[in-house]
Amino acid sequence: VHGAxxxxxxxxxxxxxxxxxxxxxxxxxxxxxxxxxxxxxxxPANTKIGPRRIHTVRVRGGNKKYRALRLDNGNFSWGSECCT
Known part of the structure; x- marks a missing residue:
């Protein structure tokens, strides 16, 4: 269902x-x-835990934003395990 x-x-x-x-x-x-x-x-980026992968996104005014696709550390919320 989620993929659809x-x-x-x-x-x-x-x-x-x-x-x-x-x-x-x-x-x-x-x-x-x-x-x-x-x-x-x-x-949404839906950032996963893993080796660092960051894409740059061109935004309004020619500036850049960084979209974190995978990070090895950070603040994550894991709903099914009830831990953040």
Missing amino acids: LSSRRLRMGISRDNWHKRRKTGGKRKPYHKKRKYELGRP
């Missing part, structure tokens, strides 16, 4: 907009433009 959800999310795209939500009054918002680059959202 993640593949569907990648097909649909991740957007950081609020015009798909309803207004305060309960009415619907009309979409007045298509998705824009500045509304872009990215999939």
